[in-house]
Amino acid sequence: MAKLRSATARPAPDVRQSSFDELAADGAGEPGEEAVGRPDVLSVGQLTRHIKRVLEEDTLLEGVWVQGEVSNLVKAASGHWYFSLKDAEAVIRAALWAGNRRRIRHEFKNGDLIAACGSISVYPPRGEYQLSITDVRPAGLGALYEAFEKLKAKLQAEGLFDPDRKRPLPFLPRGVGIVTSPKGAVVQDIYRVIRRRFPNMPLYLVPVKVQGEGAAAEVVAGIRRLDADPRVDVIIVARGGGSLEDLWTFNEESVARAIAEAETPVISAVGHETDFTIADFVADQRAATPSVAGELAVPVKEELIRSIRERRDRLGRALKNLLAMLGERLARARACRFLRKPSLLVAERRLHLSNAVRELEAACTAFRSRCRHAWELLAARLKALDPTAVLGRGYLLATDETGAVVTSAARLTQGQKLQLKFSDGRVRVAVEQIDRESPGGTKR
Amino acid sequence: MKKPYDAKQLGELAALTPEAVAALSYEDAMERLEQTVEALEQEGTPLELGLRLYEVGTLLGRRCGQALDAAEARMVQLLGNAQEAVESPYDPDKDGRLT
Numbered sequence A: 001m002a003k004l005r006s007a008t009a010r011p012a013p014d015v016r017q018s019s020f021d022e023l024a025a026d027g028a029g030e031p032g033e034e035a036v037g038r039p040d041v042l043s044v045g046q047l048t049r050h051i052k053r054v055l056e057e058d059t060l061l062e063g064v065w066v067q068g069e070v071s072n073l074v075k076a077a078s079g080h081w082y083f084s085l086k087d088a089e090a091v092i093r094a095a096l097w098a099g100n101r102r103r104i105r106h107e108f109k110n111g112d113l114i115a116a117c118g119s120i121s122v123y124p125p126r127g128e129y130q131l132s133i134t135d136v137r138p139a140g141l142g143a144l145y146e147a148f149e150k151l152k153a154k155l156q157a158e159g160l161f162d163p164d165r166k167r168p169l170p171f172l173p174r175g176v177g178i179v180t181s182p183k184g185a186v187v188q189d190i191y192r193v194i195r196r197r198f199p200n201m202p203l204y205l206v207p208v209k210v211q212g213e214g215a216a217a218e219v220v221a222g223i224r225r226l227d228a229d230p231r232v233d234v235i236i237v238a239r240g241g242g243s244l245e246d247l248w249t250f251n252e253e254s255v256a257r258a259i260a261e262a263e264t265p266v267i268s269a270v271g272h273e274t275d276f277t278i279a280d281f282v283a284d285q286r287a288a289t290p291s292v293a294g295e296l297a298v299p300v301k302e303e304l305i306r307s308i309r310e311r312r313d314r315l316g317r318a319l320k321n322l323l324a325m326l327g328e329r330l331a332r333a334r335a336c337r338f339l340r341k342p343s344l345l346v347a348e349r350r351l352h353l354s355n356a357v358r359e360l361e362a363a364c365t366a367f368r369s370r371c372r373h374a375w376e377l378l379a380a381r382l383k384a385l386d387p388t389a390v391l392g393r394g395y396l397l398a399t400d401e402t403g404a405v406v407t408s409a410a411r412l413t414q415g416q417k418l419q420l421k422f423s424d425g426r427v428r429v430a431v432e433q434i435d436r437e438s439p440g441g442t443k444r
Numbered sequence B: 001m002k003k004p005y006d007a008k009q010l011g012e013l014a015a016l017t018p019e020a021v022a023a024l025s026y027e028d029a030m031e032r033l034e035q036t037v038e039a040l041e042q043e044g045t046p047l048e049l050g051l052r053l054y055e056v057g058t059l060l061g062r063r064c065g066q067a068l069d070a071a072e073a074r075m076v077q078l079l080g081n082a083q084e085a086v087e088s089p090y091d092p093d094k095d096g097r098l099t
Helices: A020-026 A046-058 A098-103 A143-158 A184-195 A215-228 A253-261 A278-282 A290-297 A301-335 A342-384 A387-393 B007-014 B016-022 B028-042 B047-069
Strands: A066-073 A081-086 A091-096 A112-123 A126-143 A175-178 A202-208 A236-241 A266-270 A398-400 A417-421 A427-432 B075-080 B085-089
Touching: A046 A112, A066 A091, A066 A126, A098 A126, A143 A253, A143 A278, A175 A184, A175 A215, A184 A202, A184 A236, A184 A290, A202 A215, A215 A236, A215 A253, A236 A290, A253 A278, A266 A278, A266 A290, A301 B028, A301 B047, B007 B028, B007 B047, B016 B047, B028 B047
Parallel strands: A091 A126, A175 A202, A175 A236, A202 B075, A236 A266
Antiparallel strands: A066 A081, A066 A112, A081 A091, A112 A126, A398 A417, A417 A427, B075 B085
């Protein structure tokens, strides 16, 4: 923060130089004013003009560097940003015009500790003074934000934010517990949404302080009490929007632990959609707004009734369809021609049988003729092979005493008895002479 | 396209007594009602089983409706402490102030 100017290095603003006489002169011509001497009563416009001049002419207040925490940051559609800078003692309004903002590289958001350079300007219609910012530098994190990050890191390391720790919300709770301020829009929003969705849902409110001294203890007690109540199946912990400090109760470790320890599922709805608190991280479900919390907590009764009705109708239709289907099957069965004329049952089979018999007979005939043909072929071939058939053509068959066929002259001896077989009888002869011919020669 | 139903599940559905149905939560009754409807819509459901499923389905539907109406519309404020609990009616439009 070397750029911060020391107040002591500057001359004190010389307010005395602006006289009330000049003020009056400035306002000359306005109704009810005297141009002579010092007026006893100034108009608001005159006084404000003077304040504006004093503040805007003070060189200390020109291009001054100031360090503080950003809060209530509003980003207007025009591109201008409006916010507050604050520390433990005081707060000052600040404006960052679109033209300057585009030149500034440092991005900041609510909760950031920044050093800003600007001049004090006065806006008479509202009687407000503000710091018109020309430059912004980072100045580390705000103390609260630092504490927030520290606790967040600690609980995260303990596994308190783990998705598998999250309990599912009941589909249809018996009752909904609410921990919030009994006054104001939050409890009304939750009440209206739940009544609209599920008119007869019992609601149990533990009224608590949601900010300031003792708020955390009350919230913790409220959560524990509803958690112990058997009528309560889901708990909503809610608070409206506010600054980081306003929401601080929900960044307290005790509140985070109470939410984590609750057996009953907890929905957190703290601050605006853009605000995140430790409670949101620990809760089983985070709701962007109190209304959303109400929507998460209970189903729409009308829809449930519609789905019951639809199922009941389907049940009736299904039974009707089943009966119709069975009736149709019965009718089909009854329509069968055999049931109407049972004699058909026999007649058809008889026809079938006679057909079969006819086919069988035809098959047998065909088989027999095929057999006969095959036999005739075989018989002809057998006849061709009969050795006695050649005897008729002048050949003889010679056998010896043992009846063996004589095929060679070499084996015969003189005087050996042979039997010669003709086609029409046999004769007994004896070998008279043997003339041997060389083997391979033609035998006659 | 319906998932086939195993005989065990069908048997359990068909065996539900009125007492068993009355003891079911809304979600459980609804789940069984859905199963019953789909089982009855399946082709080839035997007549006797179909009639029984219809009967059970009707009981389940009635139970679902009862579960929705069982709650009593009210909003109470839990005051005092956990040991000495005090409950008082609460009207959010009046910020809880008693009239």
